[in-house]
Amino acid sequence: MNSAHDRDVRSSTSSETHNPDLEKGEARTEKEDEATIAEKKLTLSQEPQDDIGAELEKHLSRKSTKKDQLPPEKYPLSDLDNNLVGWDSQDDPVNPRNFPDSKKWTLLGFVAAITFLSPLASSIFAPAVVFVNEAFHNESQLLGSFAVSVYILGFAFGPLVLSPLSEIYGRVIVLNCSNIFFCAFTLGCALAPNLGGLIALRFLAGVGGSACLTIGTAVIADMFVPAQRGKAVALYSVGILFGPILGPICGGFIAQRAGWRWDFWVVFIVGCLLTGGLIVFNKETYQPVLLKRKTERLRKELNRPELQNIMTYDKDASSTSGASILKQGIIRPVKMLTKSPIVLFCSLYMSFLFGLLYLLFTTITPVFIRTYGWSPEITGLAYLGIGIGNFMGIAFVAKTSDATIIRLAKKNKGVYEPEMRLPLCVFFGLLIPVSFFWYGWTAYYKVHWIVPIISLVPFGFGVMGIFAPLQTYMIDCFPQYAASAMAGMTAMRCLFGAMLPLAGPSMYATMGLGWGNSMLGFVAIAFIPVPALLFRYGKHIRERYPIKV
Known part of the structure; x- marks a missing residue:
């Protein structure tokens, strides 16, 4: 040989x-x-x-x-000798785990950038709804809100198909094609002839823009060991949460000065630039696909058709076919949501918070226009409270997450448990109801405009402090099913993000800003014990309810 x-x-x-x-x-x-x-x-x-x-x-x-x-x-x-193909060694440079740090962070930077743009596209349109209603003669406030949130509905459905496709063909091709899809239908939104067409095109753009939400976390699992994932997820999560904050700030000025269609033109131009960068610089990180390609190459070079990929060895051939992987990939997230209490409760908590975030996106503009007499372009600045909180939260998580698990693991005789990500989530959870009580009643009594804006800072801080650790916790709990776990979580949270804002106008009309936001604060209080219970009983739950999909 x-x-x-x-x-x-x-x-x-x-x-x-x-x-x-x-x-x-x-x-x-x-x-x-x-x-x-x-x-x-x-x-x-x-x-x-x-x-x-x-x-x-x-x-x-x-x-x-x-x-x-x-x-x-x-x-x-x-x-x-056993007809198996694997890595050259544990230091094999082709293995994504052994990529140089510069290469890892460059790849993650590009993925995080498109993950920033896609959620930004979900909310950049929010301040422009008043102009769209005027252009298309729409008098339904529900349809106007739905034109904003329908994009998130696309986020709910896209990952269920795109995630398993990435396990068949690899991360790169699926992400690149999805980004092209996203850019194409964003262009369609800029040219939409009526409100119905705009809603349909927004949904399809959301489907294309959803790939980065689940494939991004899978790329993190591909390249980073658990002790490095906290910082990686923190960087990645900036886009998911801060993108929607920056969107309305930019969108309000663009819509009033250049017209609402330019909100989409800006997203389209930036999306094309980032997609081009990813096509040029992105590298495959999914090990089974890399080893599959290596196996096929060696079969030809060595004339040994019996060689097999070590990651699929001893598996039924039917279970590794493309159709089977796609079917399992669509069904698996649903099974994980229904059979794993950890996935279910984490998804419910994150979905509720995501719904609150998009409820604010669709209601802050009319609140500040009616209560404080602001113009649409200025209302975007009201989102700065959430944005500042997000930055503070992500900085805190990036600084403490990995250091905390290393410290707790040392106390646990060097044994790491995924639940070590969760203790601080209880503190962050307390900030959510405080923020909603504060925001609701100050806006109701028309306190100076700076006060309700400041009241949203704890919300932004708390959401980031919960969002990033829970995502990392899910990756650590189910590394072999990270993409599927995140697909299920993403689908549920995006359903909340699309539907909860539709209830906002009627809720505030019935209960007022004070009691309407207070009711949401009381629900947030009910979720506070979830991270504490998972920290205490998560390991037992994982052992008692193992994932068998």
């Missing part, structure tokens, strides 16, 4: 698994002879690999063992 090819296909394996960032200095004391090494290598090579999360935890996030230090001639068997 050609030695170059042997090196190309030999996978690094180890009989112990641990996280190097959390278990530094741990050394093995058990001595193994060469026969035992060979037997363990063969056994590990034949273990089924369900997904990238399980593979990386078992093969990649660990230090070298004595077997890894043996010279090549001491290996009695290799994965190639």
Whole structure:
């Protein structure tokens, strides 16, 4: 056998698994002879690999063992000898886990940028609704609100298909095609001939813009070990939460000065630039797809059609077909929502907060126009309270998240548990009802305009402090199903984001700003114990209700 090819296909394996960032200095004391090494290598090579999360935890996030230090001639068997194709070694540079930090953060930066633009597109249109109603002679406030929130409805449906497609064809092609789809229908919105057409085109643009919401978290799981994910998710989450804040600030000025259609033209131009950048610089990060391509290449080069991808070895061929993966990918998020209490409660909490966020997006403009007599372009500045809170929250999470889990893991004898992400969520949860009580009654009594704006700062801070840790918690709990877990969570939260704002106008008309917002604050109080309960019982729940999909 050609030695170059042997090196190309030999996978690094180890009989112990641990996280190097959390278990530094741990050394093995058990001595193994060469026969035992060979037997363990063969056994590990034949273990089924369900997904990238399980593979990386078992093969990649660990230090070298004595077997890894043996010279090549001491290996009695290799994965190639067993007709299996894996990574060259645990330091294989093709493995996304081994990308240089500069490359990892560049890739994540591009994904975070499009993830910033897509949610921004959801709200940039909000201050322009008054101009659209005038242009299309619409007198229904419900239809005007729906023209804004229908975009989020596209977010709810897109991930259910796009997430499994990324597991068939890879992250890059699905993300690039979705971004092109997003740009095309954003162009359609700019040219919409009537309100009905605008609503339909907004929905389709939302479907295209939804890919980054789930594929982005999957890319984080592909490239980063658990101890690095807190900072990565914090950067990624900036776009999801701050994009919708910046949208109305820009949209109000653009709509009044250049016309409402220019809100969409701006998004279209920036979207084309970011999509072009991703097409040029983005790299595939999904390990099963990378190893599949490597396997196909080696089959041709070595004339060995029997070679198999180590991540799909011992699996039923029908279960790895494209149609089967797509079917499972659509069904799996629903199963995870219904069968895993962790996924369900985290999704409900995040969905409620997301619904509150978009309720504010669709109601702040009319509140400040009617209560304080502001013009549409100036009302965008009322969203600064949420934006400032978001920045404060993301800075706090980025600073403390990974450091906290490392500290708690050391106290837990070096054993990391995903629940270590959650303790501070209780504090952040307290800020949500405080903000709504404060905002509702100050706006009701027409206190100086700066006070209701300041009252939204705790909301922005609290939402970010809950949103980022819960997303990271879901990735850590279900690394092999990270994309599916996030698809289910995204679908539910976007349904809330699309539907809850539709109830806003009638709720405020019936209950007023004071009691209407107070009712939402009371519901937020009911959710505060969720992170505390998951911190206390999450491990038990995961063990009692394992994901079998």
